[in-house]
Amino acid sequence: MSQNTDRKRILLCLAHMSGEEMKYIQEAFDTNWVVPLGPNVNAFENDLENFVNTTTGGNTLNKKVIALSAGTAAVHLGLVALGVKAGDEVICQSFTFAASANPVVYQGATPVFVDSEPGTWNMDPNLLEDAIKDRIAKTGKKPKAIIPVYLYGMPAYIDEIMEIAQRYDIPVLEDAAEGFGSNYRGQTCGTFGSYGVMSFNGNKMITTSGGGALICPNDEAKKRILFFATQAREPFPYYQHEHIGYNYRMSNICAGIGRGQMTIAADHIAHHHHVAGFYADAFKDIEGIDLHVAPKDYMDPNYWLCTVTVDPKAFGIDYEQLRQILDAAAIESRPLWKPMHMQPIYKNAPAYVNGVSEALFKIGLCLPSGPCVTDDDLNYIVDTIANARK
Numbered sequence: 001m002s003q004n005t006d007r008k009r010i011l012l013c014l015a016h017m018s019g020e021e022m023k024y025i026q027e028a029f030d031t032n033w034v035v036p037l038g039p040n041v042n043a044f045e046n047d048l049e050n051f052v053n054t055t056t057g058g059n060t061l062n063k064k065v066i067a068l069s070a071g072t073a074a075v076h077l078g079l080v081a082l083g084v085k086a087g088d089e090v091i092c093q094s095f096t097f098a099a100s101a102n103p104v105v106y107q108g109a110t111p112v113f114v115d116s117e118p119g120t121w122n123m124d125p126n127l128l129e130d131a132i133k134d135r136i137a138k139t140g141k142k143p144k145a146i147i148p149v150y151l152y153g154m155p156a157y158i159d160e161i162m163e164i165a166q167r168y169d170i171p172v173l174e175d176a177a178e179g180f181g182s183n184y185r186g187q188t189c190g191t192f193g194s195y196g197v198m199s200f201n202g203n204k205m206i207t208t209s210g211g212g213a214l215i216c217p218n219d220e221a222k223k224r225i226l227f228f229a230t231q232a233r234e235p236f237p238y239y240q241h242e243h244i245g246y247n248y249r250m251s252n253i254c255a256g257i258g259r260g261q262m263t264i265a266a267d268h269i270a271h272h273h274h275v276a277g278f279y280a281d282a283f284k285d286i287e288g289i290d291l292h293v294a295p296k297d298y299m300d301p302n303y304w305l306c307t308v309t310v311d312p313k314a315f316g317i318d319y320e321q322l323r324q325i326l327d328a329a330a331i332e333s334r335p336l337w338k339p340m341h342m343q344p345i346y347k348n349a350p351a352y353v354n355g356v357s358e359a360l361f362k363i364g365l366c367l368p369s370g371p372c373v374t375d376d377d378l379n380y381i382v383d384t385i386a387n388a389r390k
């Protein structure tokens, strides 16, 4: 039996430090920049810009990045930048974490959910177009924005999504919170649309303890976001406000952690790939367990969380029974995101569904994938799964 209470619990994706973080934090204290701006914030933004501005086909991107207090704040400010207001509709991938959709409601707008296609588990381009046409027919106006998501770091069919978005002239806000370092045809996920969201929460690819960033098209857009992220203060000697602003800027301490993390970002991504490769090899021999992998060779996921589907007929037990066995063996696993159109808070929101995300939700599990997961852990996890088969 795989029960082993002496073993340290293996978690999905635990934060992992480079050792450089304290140096930058110490610098912030030494220079008294213990505020939501400062040298670490500027340097971290610079690191992020270098990271996302990939070169493909001889073209180097020139996106700007603004560091914020959370990925959720980045989604919110992206919507503010796109002029989303009360009464508007915003199309959002249904198969995601609530933070992709909740800021639509902060703006008084209505999310319209679109289901996934089975290859990437991300927004189904055909269903997206159906939804756009139907919203225009029903409401007489176009949705104000489209939010595709890179779920578990898997690239979406972004070329197809962008083609539809451009044809209907609707801006795209990419939620790449889980897709840090994922590429599509050699270009970083989060750089295809008007704006792109990054997250540095404790369990993401890199962390600032809590934090996020918004990828912006140019300096002008970045300045505009900065204005809204710092309480929308007009340039007066006193406090003058002509717009509703937010307190969403990243602190100089958190940015210090981010700078340290950027020194090992490539190692983290390589490790997640190693873990995915390990699982892929192991699960070839375990009938009923399928690793979710990129459906196309031009998609390069970061494998933030490796996910599997459990076929209860072939495997003998279902995903929830397997989750409990893993839990008893001190291995954390978790069901997939419950689709937004199935959530009580969104029961009245329009939804265009095809059954894909609901079916996946009933068979899928996330497995430990983070930088602290060792080969010894992986052997133990795979053995525990193999022994759970009935």
Ligand SMILES: *Cc1c(COP(=O)(O)O)cnc(C)c1O
Pocket (backbone or CB within 6 Å): 070, 071, 072, 073, 096, 097, 099, 100, 149, 175, 177, 178, 198, 199, 200, 201, 210, 211, 212
């Ligand atoms: C984590 C996450 C966010 C929000 O990021 P925070 O930094 O936690 O606010 C948004 N969207 C998705 C898909 C996420 O996984």
